[in-house]
Amino acid sequence: MRRPAMTIELDTDIDPRTLIRPGRPGFDDLRGTFNVLDDQQPEAIAVPTDADEVADVVRWAHRRGLRVAAQSTGHNASPLGSLRGTVLLNTSRLTDVRIDAAARSVRAGAGTRWRDVSPQLADLGLAALHGSSPEVGIAGYSLGGGIGWLSRKHGLQTNAITAIDVVTAGGELVRADREHEPDLFWALRGGGGSFGVVTGFEFGVQPLAQVYAGALFYPVERIADVLHAWTALLPGFPEEMTTWCSTIHFPPFPEVPEPVRGRSFTIVLVAFLGAEADGRALLEPLRRLGPAMDTVAVQPPSALHRQAMDPESPLPFRATTALLEELTPSAIDDVARIAGAGSPLGLVEFRHLGGALHRATPDAGARATLPGEIGMLSLGVVPVPEAEPAVREALGGVAAATADQRVGDYPNFVMQPTDASRFFDAPTWARLRQVKAAYDPGDLVRGNHHVPPAR
Missing domain, CATH: 3.30.43.10 (Uridine Diphospho-n-acetylenolpyruvylglucosamine Reductase, domain 2)
Known part of the structure; x- marks a missing residue:
């Protein structure tokens, strides 16, 4: 046919x-x-x-x-x-960017990537609430929530948005902010892209002249030791300290930096928005474990742009994710067996959340907070179909090891079709569907996590 x-x-x-x-x-x-x-x-x-x-x-x-x-x-x-x-x-051609340094505000087209904004902001002593990859588009990242290096202190990127330009399902161009189309403005901030086609938006940024940031690299065989030490420290970290603990198996590709090319590490990534001496004191227990490499130092905020070492080119992969209340000792030991040397998973990552991510501001959008203390993301590359069974088995093992601590999901990391109602409480979901019905009753606009109109 x-x-x-x-x-x-x-x-x-x-x-x-x-x-x-x-x-x-x-x-x-x-x-x-x-x-x-x-x-x-x-x-x-x-x-x-x-x-x-x-x-x-x-x-x-x-x-x-x-x-x-x-x-x-x-x-x-x-x-x-x-x-x-x-x-x-x-929307990749909608890439205009205007920065008002005095107002600490950015206006960007819907096709703009973080790489097009973050370096310019860093030169001005400013920083956005960007995530781990410069290649990610600002629009999708922001509409779904947006967690990154400054989130424990300043919250979700979606609630830094101050205005959104939207083409509605009727083909009308509107500006949504707190005074104009307030329901649409609320829904787009964390509810995803189901309510209209975003063409541009404005968002606030934070002053940041320097940051104590970098990575502590440990042999991959130390994964259990490092995770046990890292999780023990989390309750004592202030909101100014953001750390992620990851196991990464780097491919032997020429574009991968030589010191890590083809090697495997357990890595603690650090961003501290405070004095160097305070940051050093907080990291001392991890340094006593004897990292093989230590790049943590006072740096410009542009250092955060690529410090997660995320892949920047398309690749074939499968992934699983969850928000966790904690990472228990038994879960750590299980994950260490699955993610260690020879694992089919290229990345197993745990991000410390909490802080401002647990506090809802009065003017927040549909995604006001994130539950849990730790965000988990596991990923395995599938270069050939024959590799998929091993990757899926390992992903399932990580999910099973952390299942008892699971308290929810971060939509931007959920990479398969799913019922989007699971991302929200009942009143929020009902209101999202009502906004969808008001602006798109025929369900013309599709977001990656679909919100159907109320009937």
Whole structure:
């Protein structure tokens, strides 16, 4: 049977360069995602250059009974599932950036990546609440929550947003903030991208001239020792201290820095927003374990940009995640057996949460807080299909080891189709569905974690 996409005809009010159909040059490149195991097959791909063109595409899709899904970098696209009957609206050309240093404010287009903003801010003595990868798009990261190096002190990035430009399902361009379209503004801040197509937004940033940051590298065989020591220290860390403990098996690729290329480590990553002497005192118990390498020092905030050493190019992978109340000694021992030398998992990461992530401000959006003290993310690369069973078994082992401590999920790390109601309490979920019904009763706009309209 012929796919409907092959029968789509362009309207005269749509620039032919804006819409690309299957089989046309560029289509396969534009449908690609960060996880190359995703095989997105939309009916067409739109590549608008401004908000007016976004509105044209939304109206065009509506007239043909198609839906739209916005995407820029392709991170966490897996939850979208099938794109049959959907126009993929690629926002990668919406990349304007304006920084008002005096007001500590940034305006960015929906296609902007953190790499396009963070270095400029660092030069001004400022820092955004960005995450671990400079390649991640600001829009998706922010709409889903946004946790990073400054979150224990300053909370979620989504609640640093002060205004959002949105094309509604009716093709109308609106500005949502606390005074205009306040319900839409609330829903987009943490509820995801189901409520309209975001074309740009404004958000506040923090003053930060320097940070005591870096990494303590230990032999991978020390994973249990390091995790036991790290978890014991967490209750005593102030909100100014953010640490992540990860086991990373670095591939033997030329782009990987020589000191870690092809090697495996247990790594404690550090960002301390305070005096060096205080940071040193807090890390002393971990230094007594004798790291093989120690890069923690006073640095400019730009050092946070890539210190997690996340992969920056697309790759095939499977992942699992959870928010944990704690990491128990027995769970640590189980994880150490699964994630140690020879593991099929490239990354097993535990992030210390808490602090401001547990406090809801009065004007917060739909994602006000995150439960749990520790965020877990495990990932295994699947270069060939034959590698998948071992990766899935190891991921299942990590999930089972931490299951008793699980208290929820962080939506941005959930990388498969799921019932999004599990991310919210009942009143929040009900209100999100009501906002969806008010702005998109026909369910035209698809977010990666779907919010259906209230009936």
